[in-house]
Amino acid sequence: MKKYKLITYMLLFAGCLSAQDNLSALLPMPNQVKQIESKKDFIISGKTTIQTNLPEDAFCIAKLKDILRQRTGKTPTLSSSRSGSSVIRLILDPSVKGDGHYLLSVSEKTVSIKGATQGSILYGLMTLDQILLGDVCRTLSGKIAPIEIDDQPRFSYRSLMLDPARHFLPTEDVKFYIDQMVRYKYNVLQLHLTDDQGWRIEIKKHPRLTGKGEFYTQEELKDLVRYAAERNVQIIPELDIPGHTVAVLAAYPELGCTGGPYEVWRQWGVSEDVLCAGNDQVLKFLEDVFTELIAIFPSEYIHVGGDECPKVRWEKCPKCQARIKALGLKSDDKHSKEERLQSFVINHIEKFLNDHGRQIIGWDEILEGGLAPNATVMSWRGVEGGITAAKAGHDAIMTPSPYAYLDQYQEEPETAPTTIGGYQTLKKTYSYNPVPDDADELVKKHIIGVQGNIWNEYMQSDERRDYQAFPRAVALAETG
Ligand code: ACM
Ligand code: ZN
Numbered sequence: 079m080k081k082y083k084l085i086t087y088m089l090l091f092a093g094c095l096s097a098q099d100n101l102s103a104l105l106p107m108p109n110q111v112k113q114i115e116s117k118k119d120f121i122i123s124g125k126t127t128i129q130t131n132l133p134e135d136a137f138c139i140a141k142l143k144d145i146l147r148q149r150t151g152k153t154p155t156l157s158s159s160r161s162g163s164s165v166i167r168l169i170l171d172p173s174v175k176g177d178g179h180y181l182l183s184v185s186e187k188t189v190s191i192k193g194a195t196q197g198s199i200l201y202g203l204m205t206l207d208q209i210l211l212g213d214v215c216r217t218l219s220g221k222i223a224p225i226e227i228d229d230q231p232r233f234s235y236r237s238l239m240l241d242p243a244r245h246f247l248p249t250e251d252v253k254f255y256i257d258q259m260v261r262y263k264y265n266v267l268q269l270h271l272t273d274d275q276g277w278r279i280e281i282k283k284h285p286r287l288t289g290k291g292e293f294y295t296q297e298e299l300k301d302l303v304r305y306a307a308e309r310n311v312q313i314i315p316e317l318d319i320p321g322h323t324v325a326v327l328a329a330y331p332e333l334g335c336t337g338g339p340y341e342v343w344r345q346w347g348v349s350e351d352v353l354c355a356g357n358d359q360v361l362k363f364l365e366d367v368f369t370e371l372i373a374i375f376p377s378e379y380i381h382v383g384g385d386e387c388p389k390v391r392w393e394k395c396p397k398c399q400a401r402i403k404a405l406g407l408k409s410d411d412k413h414s415k416e417e418r419l420q421s422f423v424i425n426h427i428e429k430f431l432n433d434h435g436r437q438i439i440g441w442d443e444i445l446e447g448g449l450a451p452n453a454t455v456m457s458w459r460g461v462e463g464g465i466t467a468a469k470a471g472h473d474a475i476m477t478p479s480p481y482a483y484l485d486q487y488q489e490e491p492e493t494a495p496t497t498i499g500g501y502q503t504l505k506k507t508y509s510y511n512p513v514p515d516d517a518d519e520l521v522k523k524h525i526i527g528v529q530g531n532i533w534n535e536y537m538q539s540d541e542r543r544d545y546q547a548f549p550r551a552v553a554l555a556e557t558g
Pocket of ligand 2: 334335353354355356357391392395396397398
């Protein structure tokens with residue numbers, strides 16, 4: 079079902095066109111595509127062989143065989159000979175510098191893909207796959223017109239975010255997304271693992287967190303990390319703190335300001351019940367859960383959330399107010415003392431994670447109350463947070479609403495299936511440029527990428543989720 083759907087999307091974009099159109103519909107469009115008119119086509123036949131300097135068990139070799147079998151029915155094998163009348167070469171070449179940079183050239187006798195890493199070669203393969211997919215639709219010929227492609231991503235961070243906290247995604251669905259992401263040359267998957275409606279990661283020290291509801295075991299997550307890494311995708315986990323934590327409070331009510339009782343939330347929105355920032359037990363709890371998290375996820379970045387944390391409980395809580403007093407936090411015209419208290423929590427976790435060799439990312443609210451010293455900001459409430467962070471010398475990832483909010487309507491809201499709201503067409507998503515040409519130098523340097531958010535509140539089924547995510551996720555891939 080899913081495969082069928084995605085092929086339909088692909089054909090919509092890439093298929094059933096002339097050879098030339100078929101190249102111009104590559105997604106994302108490579109930086110340079112040169113068609114060589116005078117030469118003959120490469121023909122994939124029973125005589126085609128694969129030649130490579132990659133290790134024999136490299137994922138790229140298996141992937142190439144898979145592509146050829148699927149798109150042409152042919153099953154070429156590895157050959158150690160450099161010669162041959164029909165050879166596909168996958169070559170690790172350190173001179174093709176740059177993350178994700180690959181060269182793909184097709185001549186009568188040779189298809190060659192070169193890159194400095196297996197991830198870069200994989201991108202060349204994904205382009206080859208799109209060319210062949212167009213070809214299958216046209217003629218079933220297995221012919222590739224001579225071309226030279228030189229391609230490299232614009233940004234180092236090209237991400238989608240999935241939200242298993244709101245509606246759980248089984249691991250096979252996450253793998254399905256990883257497969258689509260590599261197809262469109264995304265290299266980061268953010269997993270929003272916790273929210274008011276559920277805590278989805280097994281924590282051995284605090285088993286009540288997953289006492290109710292579906293969750294990923296640590297072994298399942300390690301398997302996902304491996305699966306993604308093979309496909310040049312890094313998984314960045316998010317534990318959203320100190321707000322969006324009703325599921326934590328339901329399991330451990332002593333970690334809230336009022337002591338509860340609390341229930342796992344059955345509604346969407348922003349809860350006033352959040353972790354108590356004045357309670358040392360909360361800091362210890364956070365250190366425990368992040369300790370188990372970083373043992374599963376090797377990513378340099380760890381996302382700590384930080385969004386939508388109302389301060390009404392903290393304003394009334396004796397422990398929170400005592401902490402504010404002890405730290406000497408004061409309100410001024412920029413920030414309230416409770417906002418500064420949130421910065422205290424985020425700074426505490428940043429220091430803990432920095433001490434363990436990791437860096438933090440937070441939603442743009444982490445700017446309020448003072449930014450943690452080494453944090454990367456994820457700009458979601460528009461672009462200002464990202465621009466402010468970049469101008470202050472912090473890295474920023476742009477995922478601004480509405481452009482990158484793939485949960486919003488993409489067609490006429492009157493007739494579309496219910497979503498969270500908004501109205502964000504494919505064209506509008508395509509129109510987003512995170513770094514305009516006239517941006518200042520700090521902004522150019524520190525905006526490191528883009529992310530599309532697939533918030534899952536109104537996506538009860540995988541069909542709904544895929545429908546919302548595509549094709550706009552392809553538009554953001556183009557931006558990346
Ligand atoms: C967010 O959409 N609350 C980051
Ligand atoms: Zn409190």
